Amino acid sequence: MAAAAAAILELDPSHERAGRVIDNIVRLERRIFPKHESLVRSIHDELKRRNSGLIYMASTVAGGDGDEVVGYAMYTCPTSLCASITKLAVKESCRRQGHGEALLAAAVERCRRRRVQRVSLHVDPARTAAVALYRKAGFQVDATVMGYYATQRDAYRMFMDLQ
Numbered sequence: 001m002a003a004a005a006a007a008i009l010e011l012d013p014s015h016e017r018a019g020r021v022i023d024n025i026v027r028l029e030r031r032i033f034p035k036h037e038s039l040v041r042s043i044h045d046e047l048k049r050r051n052s053g054l055i056y057m058a059s060t061v062a063g064g065d066g067d068e069v070v071g072y073a074m075y076t077c078p079t080s081l082c083a084s085i086t087k088l089a090v091k092e093s094c095r096r097q098g099h100g101e102a103l104l105a106a107a108v109e110r111c112r113r114r115r116v117q118r119v120s121l122h123v124d125p126a127r128t129a130a131v132a133l134y135r136k137a138g139f140q141v142d143a144t145v146m147g148y149y150a151t152q153r154d155a156y157r158m159f160m161d162l163q
Protein backbone atom coordinates (compact mmCIF):
# COMPACT_ATOMS: atom_id res chain seq x y z
CA MET A 1 0.00 0.00 0.00
CA ALA A 2 1.21 3.54 -0.74
CA ALA A 3 2.52 5.54 2.18
CA ALA A 4 0.12 8.12 3.60
CA ALA A 5 1.00 11.49 5.07
CA ALA A 6 -1.39 13.48 7.23
CA ALA A 7 -1.59 17.19 7.93
CA ILE A 8 -3.88 19.14 10.22
CA LEU A 9 -5.61 22.02 8.45
CA GLU A 10 -8.12 24.67 9.48
CA LEU A 11 -11.20 24.62 7.29
CA ASP A 12 -11.59 27.85 5.34
CA PRO A 13 -15.26 27.81 4.22
CA SER A 14 -14.49 30.23 1.37
CA HIS A 15 -11.78 28.03 -0.14
CA GLU A 16 -12.68 26.04 -3.27
CA ARG A 17 -11.64 22.83 -1.49
CA ALA A 18 -14.14 23.41 1.39
CA GLY A 19 -17.10 21.72 -0.34
CA ARG A 20 -15.19 18.46 -0.81
CA VAL A 21 -13.91 18.52 2.75
CA ILE A 22 -17.40 19.15 4.17
CA ASP A 23 -18.84 16.30 2.05
CA ASN A 24 -16.18 13.99 3.50
CA ILE A 25 -16.96 15.08 7.05
CA VAL A 26 -20.71 14.67 6.54
CA ARG A 27 -20.12 11.10 5.30
CA LEU A 28 -18.03 10.30 8.39
CA GLU A 29 -20.58 11.93 10.70
CA ARG A 30 -23.34 9.71 9.30
CA ARG A 31 -21.25 6.61 9.95
CA ILE A 32 -19.91 7.50 13.38
CA PHE A 33 -22.65 9.38 15.25
CA PRO A 34 -26.35 8.78 15.84
CA LYS A 35 -28.60 11.30 14.10
CA HIS A 36 -29.28 13.49 17.14
CA GLU A 37 -25.55 13.93 17.83
CA SER A 38 -24.63 14.49 14.22
CA LEU A 39 -23.38 17.73 12.72
CA VAL A 40 -24.91 16.84 9.36
CA ARG A 41 -27.81 19.30 9.56
CA SER A 42 -25.99 22.08 11.34
CA ILE A 43 -22.48 22.06 9.88
CA HIS A 44 -22.99 25.08 7.61
CA ASP A 45 -24.52 27.16 10.42
CA GLU A 46 -21.76 26.10 12.81
CA LEU A 47 -19.12 27.19 10.32
CA LYS A 48 -20.67 30.65 10.08
CA ARG A 49 -20.27 31.23 13.80
CA ARG A 50 -17.55 33.77 14.39
CA ASN A 51 -16.01 32.02 17.37
CA SER A 52 -16.02 28.48 16.03
CA GLY A 53 -13.45 26.60 14.05
CA LEU A 54 -13.17 23.23 12.37
CA ILE A 55 -9.84 21.51 11.92
CA TYR A 56 -9.34 18.35 9.99
CA MET A 57 -6.67 15.88 9.11
CA ALA A 58 -6.29 15.18 5.43
CA SER A 59 -4.48 12.12 4.25
CA THR A 60 -2.63 12.45 0.99
CA VAL A 61 -1.99 8.99 -0.34
CA ALA A 62 0.72 8.92 -2.97
CA GLY A 63 -0.97 8.34 -6.32
CA GLY A 64 -4.40 9.31 -4.95
CA ASP A 65 -6.30 12.55 -5.43
CA GLY A 66 -5.60 13.78 -1.88
CA ASP A 67 -8.00 15.58 0.44
CA GLU A 68 -9.39 12.48 2.08
CA VAL A 69 -10.49 13.48 5.58
CA VAL A 70 -9.36 10.98 8.21
CA GLY A 71 -10.44 12.94 11.26
CA TYR A 72 -11.81 16.27 12.42
CA ALA A 73 -12.45 18.38 15.49
CA MET A 74 -14.65 21.38 16.10
CA TYR A 75 -14.19 23.97 18.81
CA THR A 76 -15.94 27.13 19.88
CA CYS A 77 -14.73 30.00 22.06
CA PRO A 78 -17.90 31.91 22.98
CA THR A 79 -16.22 33.88 25.78
CA SER A 80 -12.67 34.67 26.83
CA LEU A 81 -13.20 32.46 29.86
CA CYS A 82 -14.28 29.18 28.39
CA ALA A 83 -13.99 27.25 25.13
CA SER A 84 -15.62 23.95 24.17
CA ILE A 85 -14.53 21.06 22.03
CA THR A 86 -17.82 20.24 20.33
CA LYS A 87 -16.72 17.41 18.04
CA LEU A 88 -13.88 14.97 17.64
CA ALA A 89 -13.84 11.93 15.41
CA VAL A 90 -11.42 9.77 13.46
CA LYS A 91 -12.34 7.49 10.57
CA GLU A 92 -12.67 3.90 11.85
CA SER A 93 -9.88 2.47 9.67
CA CYS A 94 -7.44 5.19 10.78
CA ARG A 95 -7.80 4.90 14.54
CA ARG A 96 -5.08 4.05 17.07
CA GLN A 97 -2.43 5.92 15.09
CA GLY A 98 -2.34 9.07 17.21
CA HIS A 99 -4.66 11.12 14.95
CA GLY A 100 -7.28 11.75 17.65
CA GLU A 101 -4.63 12.90 20.09
CA ALA A 102 -3.06 15.21 17.48
CA LEU A 103 -6.43 16.73 16.53
CA LEU A 104 -7.38 17.30 20.15
CA ALA A 105 -4.00 18.92 20.89
CA ALA A 106 -4.40 21.17 17.84
CA ALA A 107 -7.92 22.22 18.88
CA VAL A 108 -6.77 22.96 22.44
CA GLU A 109 -3.84 24.94 21.07
CA ARG A 110 -6.22 27.12 19.04
CA CYS A 111 -8.25 27.79 22.20
CA ARG A 112 -5.03 28.62 24.05
CA ARG A 113 -4.08 31.15 21.37
CA ARG A 114 -7.39 32.90 22.05
CA ARG A 115 -6.31 33.11 25.68
CA VAL A 116 -9.28 31.22 27.08
CA GLN A 117 -8.88 30.00 30.63
CA ARG A 118 -10.75 26.71 30.46
CA VAL A 119 -11.61 24.17 27.76
CA SER A 120 -14.58 21.92 28.43
CA LEU A 121 -16.47 19.22 26.58
CA HIS A 122 -19.22 16.65 27.01
CA VAL A 123 -18.75 12.97 26.32
CA ASP A 124 -20.89 9.87 26.72
CA PRO A 125 -19.15 7.70 29.39
CA ALA A 126 -19.81 4.71 27.11
CA ARG A 127 -17.38 6.20 24.58
CA THR A 128 -14.48 4.68 26.44
CA ALA A 129 -11.88 5.43 23.75
CA ALA A 130 -12.80 9.12 23.81
CA VAL A 131 -12.85 9.30 27.61
CA ALA A 132 -9.39 7.67 27.73
CA LEU A 133 -8.09 10.08 25.12
CA TYR A 134 -9.43 13.13 26.99
CA ARG A 135 -7.97 11.92 30.28
CA LYS A 136 -4.62 11.28 28.60
CA ALA A 137 -4.68 14.85 27.26
CA GLY A 138 -5.24 16.21 30.77
CA PHE A 139 -9.02 16.63 30.96
CA GLN A 140 -10.78 15.81 34.23
CA VAL A 141 -14.39 14.90 34.90
CA ASP A 142 -16.20 17.85 36.40
CA ALA A 143 -19.75 16.45 36.64
CA THR A 144 -22.14 13.90 35.23
CA VAL A 145 -24.95 15.63 33.38
CA MET A 146 -28.03 13.42 33.61
CA GLY A 147 -30.01 12.94 30.40
CA TYR A 148 -27.63 15.13 28.38
CA TYR A 149 -27.89 13.09 25.16
CA ALA A 150 -31.24 11.37 25.72
CA THR A 151 -33.44 10.21 28.57
CA GLN A 152 -31.17 7.31 29.45
CA ARG A 153 -27.90 8.76 28.18
CA ASP A 154 -25.86 10.91 30.50
CA ALA A 155 -22.66 12.79 29.75
CA TYR A 156 -19.46 13.46 31.57
CA ARG A 157 -18.63 17.13 31.54
CA MET A 158 -14.85 17.33 31.38
CA PHE A 159 -12.53 20.31 31.60
CA MET A 160 -8.92 21.36 31.37
CA ASP A 161 -7.59 24.67 32.69
CA LEU A 162 -5.09 26.38 30.43
CA GLN A 163 -3.67 28.98 32.82
Ligand SMILES: CC(C)(COP(=O)(O)OP(=O)(O)OC[C@H]1O[C@@H](n2cnc3c(N)ncnc32)[C@H](O)[C@@H]1OP(=O)(O)O)[C@@H](O)C(=O)NCCC(=O)NCCS
Pocket: 032, 087, 088, 089, 090, 091, 094, 095, 096, 097, 098, 099, 100, 101, 102, 122, 123, 124, 127, 128, 129, 130, 132, 133, 134, 136
Ligand atom coordinates in the same frame (compact mmCIF):
# COMPACT_ATOMS: atom_id res chain seq x y z
C1 LIG B 1 -12.06 8.83 20.29
C2 LIG B 1 -11.31 8.80 18.94
C3 LIG B 1 -11.40 10.18 18.32
C4 LIG B 1 -9.84 8.42 19.21
O1 LIG B 1 -9.13 8.57 17.99
P1 LIG B 1 -7.77 7.77 17.70
O2 LIG B 1 -7.10 8.42 16.56
O3 LIG B 1 -8.05 6.32 17.59
O4 LIG B 1 -6.95 8.03 19.06
P2 LIG B 1 -5.37 8.01 19.25
O5 LIG B 1 -4.76 6.94 18.41
O6 LIG B 1 -4.84 9.38 19.10
O7 LIG B 1 -5.26 7.55 20.78
C5 LIG B 1 -4.82 8.44 21.80
C6 LIG B 1 -5.17 7.85 23.15
O8 LIG B 1 -6.59 7.70 23.27
C7 LIG B 1 -6.88 6.51 24.02
N1 LIG B 1 -7.57 5.55 23.15
C8 LIG B 1 -7.82 5.68 21.83
N2 LIG B 1 -8.54 4.63 21.39
C9 LIG B 1 -8.74 3.82 22.45
C10 LIG B 1 -9.43 2.60 22.62
N3 LIG B 1 -10.05 1.98 21.60
N4 LIG B 1 -9.47 2.06 23.87
C11 LIG B 1 -8.88 2.68 24.91
N5 LIG B 1 -8.19 3.85 24.81
C12 LIG B 1 -8.14 4.42 23.58
C13 LIG B 1 -5.55 5.97 24.48
O9 LIG B 1 -5.24 6.59 25.73
C14 LIG B 1 -4.61 6.47 23.39
O10 LIG B 1 -3.30 6.59 23.84
P3 LIG B 1 -2.28 5.34 23.65
O11 LIG B 1 -2.26 5.06 22.18
O12 LIG B 1 -0.98 5.86 24.18
O13 LIG B 1 -2.88 4.20 24.43
C15 LIG B 1 -11.93 7.72 17.99
O14 LIG B 1 -11.97 6.49 18.67
C16 LIG B 1 -13.32 8.05 17.48
O15 LIG B 1 -13.49 8.76 16.49
N6 LIG B 1 -14.36 7.53 18.17
C17 LIG B 1 -15.76 7.74 17.76
C18 LIG B 1 -16.18 9.18 17.93
C19 LIG B 1 -16.13 9.65 19.36
O16 LIG B 1 -16.39 8.90 20.31
N7 LIG B 1 -15.82 10.94 19.52
C20 LIG B 1 -15.82 11.60 20.80
C21 LIG B 1 -17.16 12.15 20.99
S1 LIG B 1 -17.15 13.29 22.33
